[in-house]
Amino acid sequence: MPRWEPDARERFVTAALQLFSEQGYDNTTVVEIAQRAGLTKSTFHRHFPDKRDVLAAGQETLSRLLAEGIAAAPPQATPLSAVASGLERAAGAMTSFNRELAPRLHAVIATSAELQERDQLKQVGVAAAMADALRARGVPDLVAALGAEVGMLAFKEAFAAWVVPDNERGLGELSRAALDRLRASFAELG
Amino acid sequence: MPRWEPDARERFVTAALQLFSEQGYDNTTVVEIAQRAGLTKSTFHRHFPDKRDVLAAGQETLSRLLAEGIAAAPPQATPLSAVASGLERAAGAMTSFNRELAPRLHAVIATSAELQERDQLKQVGVAAAMADALRARGVPDLVAALGAEVGMLAFKEAFAAWVVPDNERGLGELSRAALDRLRASFAELG
Numbered sequence: 001m002p003r004w005e006p007d008a009r010e011r012f013v014t015a016a017l018q019l020f021s022e023q024g025y026d027n028t029t030v031v032e033i034a035q036r037a038g039l040t041k042s043t044f045h046r047h048f049p050d051k052r053d054v055l056a057a058g059q060e061t062l063s064r065l066l067a068e069g070i071a072a073a074p075p076q077a078t079p080l081s082a083v084a085s086g087l088e089r090a091a092g093a094m095t096s097f098n099r100e101l102a103p104r105l106h107a108v109i110a111t112s113a114e115l116q117e118r119d120q121l122k123q124v125g126v127a128a129a130m131a132d133a134l135r136a137r138g139v140p141d142l143v144a145a146l147g148a149e150v151g152m153l154a155f156k157e158a159f160a161a162w163v164v165p166d167n168e169r170g171l172g173e174l175s176r177a178a179l180d181r182l183r184a185s186f187a188e189l190g
Numbered sequence: 191m192p193r194w195e196p197d198a199r200e201r202f203v204t205a206a207l208q209l210f211s212e213q214g215y216d217n218t219t220v221v222e223i224a225q226r227a228g229l230t231k232s233t234f235h236r237h238f239p240d241k242r243d244v245l246a247a248g249q250e251t252l253s254r255l256l257a258e259g260i261a262a263a264p265p266q267a268t269p270l271s272a273v274a275s276g277l278e279r280a281a282g283a284m285t286s287f288n289r290e291l292a293p294r295l296h297a298v299i300a301t302s303a304e305l306q307e308r309d310q311l312k313q314v315g316v317a318a319a320m321a322d323a324l325r326a327r328g329v330p331d332l333v334a335a336l337g338a339e340v341g342m343l344a345f346k347e348a349f350a351a352w353v354v355p356d357n358e359r360g361l362g363e364l365s366r367a368a369l370d371r372l373r374a375s376f377a378e379l380g
Contacts, residue, residue, distance in 0.1 A: 077380075078378075078379065078380020079378065079379050079380055080379045080380050081380060117307075117311055120310075120311055120314045121307055121310055121311065123314075124310045124313075124314065140378075142343065142347065142371060142372065142375055143375045143378045143379060145343055146339075146340070146343060146372060146375050146376075146379065147379055149336075149339040149340075149343070150336070150339075150379065153332065153335055153336060153339070157332065181332060182332065182336060183379075185332055185333045185336050186336075186376040186379075188268075188269065188330075188333045189268065189269050189270045189333060189336065189337055189340065189373075189376075190267075190268020190269060190270050190271060
């Protein structure tokens with residue numbers, strides 16, 4: 001379970017990214033994605049409702065991992081320590097597949113307003129999952145919402161640093177560092 | 191300028207909300223909205239690209255007001271004081287039209303996944319506008335992003351409290367109180 005995605009999903013994602021890069025998002029059909037992946041259109045639709053969902057593929061997995069990590073933190077952990085535990089869990093499940101795909105994914109998303117919206121919605125969904133997991137620990141609503149946004153900013157910061165070509169630091173270490181920088185930012189907000 | 195929206199937009203929004211409530215979002219056409227508003231379809235399209243955009247109508251105005259208020263804060267103001275200035279500016283421009291529409295708007299959004307997405311994207315856009323305005327003041331990226339999320343949470347909290355039927359407090363006062371609660375939450379995050 002703590003692995004990222006099984007084989008068929010990875011093949012669809014890789015094929016879709018190649019095609020989106022080569023011929024544009026709008027010009028690519030589900031049939032073409034399936035052909036490139038060496039799979040069928042109906043297999044595609046067992047994994048994704050639509051082609052736009054391919055690029056948000058990791059959202060549910062990421063949300064689940066973060067929520068599990070938050071739930072697994074010791075009962076006396078502060079909200080941000082619980083978030084740190086969630087980030088640790090997510091970082092541990094990310095593979096070189098995620099890292100190698102990231103720059104191409106980013107480039108393709110930048111070409112399409114629809115994909116940018118999808119990507120933003122993905123982030124909203126992941127933050128909501130973290131807030132739910134914090135509330136389930138008894139964290140009050142507003143603190144949970146704030147903690148989830150801090151967690152989301154930490155994840156984005158850490159992930160962006162992780163996928164830089166010459167980076168040698170692990171995603172877990174980068175996540176801890178980003179969370180520490182965000183903690184320090186509270187004082188700067190005034 | 192510091193008023194919410196001119197007449198035609200308000201009429202389209204009111205008409206759309208009535209129709210969405212009566213017959214559902216999916217079953218309502220732009221032609222019907224225009225008819226109910228006593229205006230034409232082409233006038234509609236001068237104001238909104240599509241019917242789904244009607245309900246996010248206030249986003250650009252809200253973003254502009256928040257950004258103007260953030261920019262207008264004294265140079266020595268802390269990031270959160272600048273955000274408070276933005277919230278003040280936005281609160282001052284909200285009218286009874288916004289307040290009366292809110293419960294119906296909320297009810298209609300709850301009926302449609304597409305509208306919920308639109309509403310989430312609206313919030314992302316507003317937060318991004320606040321972050322841009324903070325960066326323009328020289329606030330570092332991460333602090334600006336965090337400050338914008340705090341501002342967005344404060345606005346949502348305050349707005350939700352403002353539109354409660356028996357509320358008698360002003361939106362500006364509620365915004366200041368929400369921002370104070372969020373400041374206090376930093377310590378609770380741990």
